[in-house]
Amino acid sequence: MTTPTLSSFAAPQGGRQSPSGGRAGTAMTFSIADTELNSRFFLGTASYPSPQILQQAITASGAQVVTVGLKRQLAAGGGTQNDFFQLIRDSGARLLPNTAGCRSAREAITLSQMARELFGTNWIKLEVVGDEHTLQPDPFELVTAAAELVRDGFEVFPYCTDDLVSCQRLLDAGCRILMPWGAPIGSGQGLINPYALRTLRARLPGVPLIVDAGIGSPADAVQAMELGYDAVLLNSAVAHARDPVQMARAFKLGIESGRLAYEAGIMAQQDMAVASTPVTGRPFIL
Amino acid sequence: MTTINITLNGEARQVPGGCTLAELLEASGQPAASFASAVNGEFVARDARAHTLLAEGDAVFTFQAITGG
Numbered sequence: 486m487t488t489p490t491l492s493s494f495a496a497p498q499g500g501r502q503s504p505s506g507g508r509a510g511t512a513m514t515f516s517i518a519d520t521e522l523n524s525r526f527f528l529g530t531a532s533y534p535s536p537q538i539l540q541q542a543i544t545a546s547g548a549q550v551v552t553v554g555l556k557r558q559l560a561a562g563g564g565t566q567n568d569f570f571q572l573i574r575d576s577g578a579r580l581l582p583n584t585a586g587c588r589s590a591r592e593a594i595t596l597s598q599m600a601r602e603l604f605g606t607n608w609i610k611l612e613v614v615g616d617e618h619t620l621q622p623d624p625f626e627l628v629t630a631a632a633e634l635v636r637d638g639f640e641v642f643p644y645c646t647d648d649l650v651s652c653q654r655l656l657d658a659g660c661r662i663l664m665p666w667g668a669p670i671g672s673g674q675g676l677i678n679p680y681a682l683r684t685l686r687a688r689l690p691g692v693p694l695i696v697d698a699g700i701g702s703p704a705d706a707v708q709a710m711e712l713g714y715d716a717v718l719l720n721s722a723v724a725h726a727r728d729p730v731q732m733a734r735a736f737k738l739g740i741e742s743g744r745l746a747y748e749a750g751i752m753a754q755q756d757m758a759v760a761s762t763p764v765t766g767r768p769f770i771l
Numbered sequence: 772m773t774t775i776n777i778t779l780n781g782e783a784r785q786v787p788g789g790c791t792l793a794e795l796l797e798a799s800g801q802p803a804a805s806f807a808s809a810v811n812g813e814f815v816a817r818d819a820r821a822h823t824l825l826a827e828g829d830a831v832f833t834f835q836a837i838t839g840g
Contacts, residue, residue, distance in 0.1 A: 529840030539838070554839025557832055558806060560782030570836045583839045591812065598814035599807030599834050670840070720840035 512744045515715055517662060517693045518608065518640045520579070524549045525710070526740050527581065527695065528733070529720020530573055538729050540572045546733035551578040552610055552718065554585050555600055581642060583610040588623075590630035597634055609634060610664070610697075611643045620670045624651035628658050635659030644697050647681035649688055656692065663692055664718060667709065668699025671721045675705035679712065686713045703732075703739030710743025711751060777829045786825060793820035795831065806833045 514523050528548040533539035543551060551573060573580070582600035587593040590613060597609045613630055615623025622645050631641045635658060643655050647665040655663060665685060668674035676682055677699065685694060696709040697718040706717045717740055726732035773788040779795065786795055792808060792815055808815045809832045815823050825831070 530838040531840045533838070552839050554837045555807070555834040556837040558780055558835055560780045569838050573838065585839055595809050595812055595814045596834070598816075599809065602814075602816060603807045603834070603836055 512748050513741060515693070517715070518642075522549050522716075523547075524737075525716040525744055526737055527552065527697075527716055527718035528578075528723065529718065530569070531720055532724040533569075533729060536569045536572045539569060539724075540576060541730045542723055542733040543573075543576045543578060545730045545737065546723070547737050549578055550581050551576065552581045552583050552720070553604065554583050555596060555603065579608070580604045580606055581608050581610050582606065583644075584612045587613050588615075588626075589613065590626040590633070593626070593630040594633050594637075597630075597639060598637075601639070607638055608640045608642065611641050622646055622666070624648065624654070627651075628654045631655055631660050632658035642695070647678055647685060649681070649684055652685060652689065656689070661693070662695065663689070664695045664697035666698040667696045667705065668701075670698045672699055673701030673722060674699055675701050676708055676712075679708070682709070682712055682714070703735045706736055706739045707743035707746075710740055711747050713747050716740075775825060775827045775829075777825055777827075777831060779831045780833060790825050791821055792823040792825060792831065795825060796820060796833065799833075806835045808833050 513525055514521065515525065524547045526546050526548045527550045528543060528546045529552045530539055531554070533542065553570070553573060582604050584593040584596045584600070587596055593611060593613045597611065600609055601607055611627060611630055611634065613623045613626040614620050615626065624646060627643055627645060628651070631643055634641050641660045642662050642664050643660050644664050644666070645652060645655060652663050652665065663685070665682065667676040667682070676696070682696065693715045695716040695718050696714050700706055700709070700717060700719040700722050702722065706719070709717050719736065723729050723732045723736060774785045775788055777784050777786060792810060796803070796808060803817055808820060810823065810829050
């Protein structure tokens with residue numbers, strides 16, 4: 486007898502149909518914020534060794550959404566990183582600006598409005614940090630900012646914790662997507678609380694969920710996808726690799742593999758051995 | 772002519788009374804579309820800069836696009 490688990494609730498029955506309605510044959514196609522994408526890999530653009538390596542990494546990743554940021558200028562004005570930014574624009578990927586560095590809803594709202602004008606998109610990765618040590622999102626400021634931004638016409642991608650109730654509050658505030666952390670930003674620890682992530686997937690079956698932050702190796706991305714997450718967003722794991730371009734490809738393959746496995750239906754674990762070769766009794770009675 | 776004290780990205784500046792945000796920012800020589808602006812923590816859209824009068828003590832900030840995670 487098999488005891489139902491959270492993962493068995495989340496997994497599509499028989500692997501024929503994904504929860505979002507996609508067919509197994511087009512496992513990488515999905516819709517988010519009314520936009521059809523063919524890649525479940527969202528890539529950050531910070532900290533690459535050179536603009537050329539960033540450009541090659543975006544290409545190798547197959548990512549159609551890349552994150553970007555805003556920086557307060559020096560008094561004299563003027564730009565640095567313009568060469569990086571032009572390459573990102575040229576990549577053709579859809580831009581997802583973030584509000585990195587914000588500590589309050591008010592700051593995040595202002596930065597979001599600036600991002601909308603500067604990047605020409607109403608998509609915003611909403612980040613409001615509540616703790617300096619862990620860079621943990623502040624769930625209260627996040628909900629306040631999300632509600633205001635949704636009212637103002639933004640498509641809010643909140644970078645949030647894996648706490649179920651605060652995620653539900655973000656949905657109540659009008660978010661249509663959630664981006665819970667796997668582990669603290671840049672830590673590379675992988676999914677430190679798979680139970681919480683499984684619970685989110687099981688309790689919020691129709692909501693696009695993206696694991697954002699903390700992914701270290703492609704195995705972590707595979708795990709996220711096998712849990713039924715719709716996509717993965719990561720930056721440091723690629724940018725800090727010895728060969729970022731090859732690592733981008735490694736993650737692409739991992740994400741595809743994990744999604745295919747999820748849609749195919751992963752077998753239930755058993756406590757004891759179950760013979761895989763069909764035999765009738767013992768081959769010889771000697 | 773009266774002058775007023777403001778800050779631009781944290782640096783103290785004196786500008787003539789009646790100076791608009793657009794006039795202040797034009798002095799940087801940057802294309803107007805290459806950065807976003809805020810006064811006292813409130814976003815000021817590009818089109819609104821020309822009719823946003825600066826006042827004593829205003830804190831003006833400008834932001835540019837960068838890479839991000």
